[in-house]
Amino acid sequence: MKIITLDNISKRYRLSQLGARSFREDFARLFARNDSGGTDEFFALRNVSLEIEAGEAVGFIGPNGSGKSTLLKLLARIIYPTHGKVAVRGSVASLIEVGAGFHPELSGRENIFLYGSIMGMRQADVRAKFDRIVEFAEIERFIDTPVKRYSSGMYVRLGFAVAAHINPHVLLVDEVLAVGDASFQSKCLQRIEELRRNGMTIVFVSHDMTAVERLCQHVFFLQNGQVKAEGPTSEIIHQYYEAIGLDAEVAR
């Protein structure tokens, strides 16, 4: 079963509109109406069509600015495509920035409930998994301390711990493993593998080819907002290294 389908997706940004506008600017734009739309536009994704099977772990690789994160945000419903259709069968949870929903003044305990709820968990569900989340994050002693006093490592551990205990059909993971120390990174990878074995679909974005190789069965190589290649992991990683002018053997 195809759990994710992207049908001819494009995402356009107007460079001059990237910030919020003011009345005055919009007024000025109204009168200076020469927007031919040429250099002002930037396509983060252009005519991307792809499908992902349920239960698969899929990786997206590519240089910076290739559209990987934009694609993940589209799947997460954070942004909307300019053209095309995104369809996902089932619930989605995103680990785009771990702990993004935390409030610094609230305690770890309060934040677990808040963050869980933002990610779409029921409160009863959070309560049931509370002990496991705290244990996974290794912050038992500090659970009632405001998270603004947490070290950055504790912050990330708590964020990942909550996210790793949601039970979505699709889990989106963006580069979050780059933070945290080596032992926690491998713990996170282990957890993601465990979720995959239980049938969860994983969409993984990373520059860490070792992690991609360990986790993913199928990889998409993005460049300039388009899918350049897709296929079995090792093959595509090899193509990627060639494309960016890196000797695959040296890179390892």
Added chain:
Amino acid sequence: MVTPKIRLETTSREPALENFIEWSDSLAGHARELWKHRELLWLLTQREIKVRYKQSALGVAWAVLQPLSLMIVFTVFFSWFARIESDGIPYPLFSYAALLPWTFFSTSLSSAVPSLIANSHIITKIYFPREVIPLAAVLAAFLDFLIAAAVFVLLIVVYRVPPSWNLLYALPLVAIQILFTAGISLLLSAFTVLYRDVRHTLPLLIQIWMFVTPILYPASVVPQRWRAWYFSLNPMAAIIDGYRRAILQQQPPQLSYLLLAAVVSCLLVWAGYKYFKHLEREFADIV
């Protein structure tokens, strides 16, 4: 490599298709999704309140202090010194009856309108129906209103205001006020994402609005020939005048103006929600 293709255990439990771009544009669909996120709405409300009171010595007393201190200042300057009339009602009671709902309204606007910008770090990282953010701000202000209402009950007892069945009008009045406030909050909070100017003009807007609403003066000072315009154009005037009549003067509110306010409030919620959901798709791109 062995790639097991289908790993979802049961096909009977196949999840429903979620289609983003043709995502239903019906308000009923949006409302259903909001209902699914009611726990989040409540948690964000709690967060708003906890954060506001956590590091202040006075804590929840702030909710009372705002209308109470204004009431005292108004009583001294407008009643004792300037001798503004108050329809024969003791001025502290007269002004508090209006300041209480007014504080609910102004606190709602001043926290809801910039709320989407203040929460941009969540909006750009996680999906959830965005309207819970401004609505949580309104709900938190409503809880403050309930706390400050305790002081009002005390004043009513102290001044021996006779009870009457007209007190029951307070319930529809509160309901209309909540609708009106929610509608404006949705509209302006979405608008603020597009035009930051709104945030800077808001304090002025609230201040002017306060003076065109019968708070420190009775509505009866407005000349008769302007009164229809006065109540029709400003639903808050009809609402606050209604509170005074129902609670302090044992009369029903002016029902025709109140009905108009109710209709306007419903239209505002409808239009505000529609506009909000229309702009919502762009929030993460521009916030």
